[in-house]
Amino acid sequence: MKKFFVLLTIAALFVACGDESSSSAPASDPSEESSSSIEKTNESSSSATVKNSSSSVSGDKSSSSVKKEDSSSSAVKSSSSVTPKSSSSEEVKRSSSSIVALSSSVVEPSSSSSFDKEFNGSLWRAGAYKAFVDPRDNREYYYIQITGKDTAGKAATIKVMAENLNVGEFVWGFEDQEDDSKIERYCYKNDTANCNKYGGLYQWAEMMQLPSRCNTESCADLIKPNHQGICPSGWRLLTYNDYYIVVHADNNEDGVKGTRAGCFGGSDDTGYSLVGTGIRTTEGGFDDFAEATFWYYPVEQSSNPLRASCNGMSRSQTTISLGYQTKISGTSVRCVMVE
Structure with missing residues (x-):
């Protein structure tokens, strides 16, 4: 098993995937120049210091320099045999142009959706959320339209999922997602119930639907504009510019707090409803459930x-x-709708 570095839980303040140099938000999705160092010795007992610069997303209410230590432990326990809800024997093909026909009416969530209307009851009652079905496995997802300012300071509108993607065949946390013939997913603590409620966890190459070798070598030439990755047809992977728009939404007065669900210490002014999904560590274990969430962008360093x-x-x-x-x-x- 390969050993790598990863971020863990920090008690008090915590800033994940931090850039070590203080800077304002870039004018577009950067392709390099951040040198954050995130280290984890093991996931069962750890004491690590995560450094993060005083960083700002232009328009945030405050910026802070955070340095924190945590001695909490998260032992990986093996679970009983897990049967995935569905599996796919084909690679997902990328498409940046076709748009799935979506329902414009709000419907009650089906049992296949992880969306919880209690995350943001006021927006739910206002009919802000819409639903669509992923034809690959008939799973239902909710999305919301958000208008705000992009990294260039221009008005921009996106339609973005209000819950995490959950697609692919279950694999154990101690394995790499290296079968390029199908989509593979991790479920927190190797429990598919966590996937059903909080979405799957994916390595970068898997998210990108690129060969698994792209986790250990450069595949920059394979990254496309509006990169679809494991998103459904008509949708693309979230970019930094997209999240910047969410943070700077017209109705958001709380900055990044306004992107988190109430159950995750947020005000959820935006309806984006981030929840604490945790992470699959580089050692093959799991950490930070209910305390943190993490996501990649379709950009290499x-x-x-x-x-x-x-x-x-x-x-x-x-x-x-x-x-x-x-x-x-x-x-x-x-995922974000391609328009």
């Missing part, structure tokens, strides 16, 4: 192709900076 662009969020965080993380962690995935 050009100076170190073993790392990819990412962000993370704790339940008490007030600022966020763009950083990089090793590609073999398992993180959540959100």
Whole structure:
């Protein structure tokens, strides 16, 4: 099993995937130049210091420099045999142009959706959320339209999932997602019930639907505009610019706090409803459930192709900076409609 670096839980303040140099939000999705160092010795007992610069997303209410230590432990326990809900024998083909026909009416969530209307009852009652079905496995997802300012300061509108993607065949946390003939997913603590409620966790190459070798070598030439990855047809992977729009939504007065669900220490002004999904560590275990969430972007770090662009969020965080993380962690995935 390969050994790599990963971020763990921090008690008090916590900033994940941090950039080590203080900077304002970039004018577009950067392709390099952040040198965050995130280290974890093991997931069963750890004491690590995560450093993060005083970082700002332009328009946030405050920025802070955080340095924190945590001695909490998260022992990986093996679970009983897990049977995935569905499996796929084919590679997902990328498409950046076709748009799935979506229902414009709000319907009650089916048992296949992880969406919880209690995350943001006011927006739910206002009819802000819409639903669509992923034809690959008939799983239902909810999405919301958000208008705000992009990294260039221009008005922008996106339609983005309000829950994490959950697609693919279950694999154990101690395995790499290296079967390129199908989509594979991790479930927190190897429990598919966690996938059903909080979404799957994916290594970078799996999220991108690129060959698994792309976790250990550069595949920058394979990254497409509006990169679909494991998103359904008509949808693409979330970018930093997309999340920036969410943070700077017209109705959001709480910055990054406004992107978190109430159960995750947020005000959820935006309806984006981030929850604490935790992470699959580079050692093959799991950590930070209910305390943090993490996600990759479809961008490599050009100076170190073993790392990819990412962000993370704790339940008490007030600022966020763009950083990089090793590609073999398992993180959540959100998708944006192609328009």
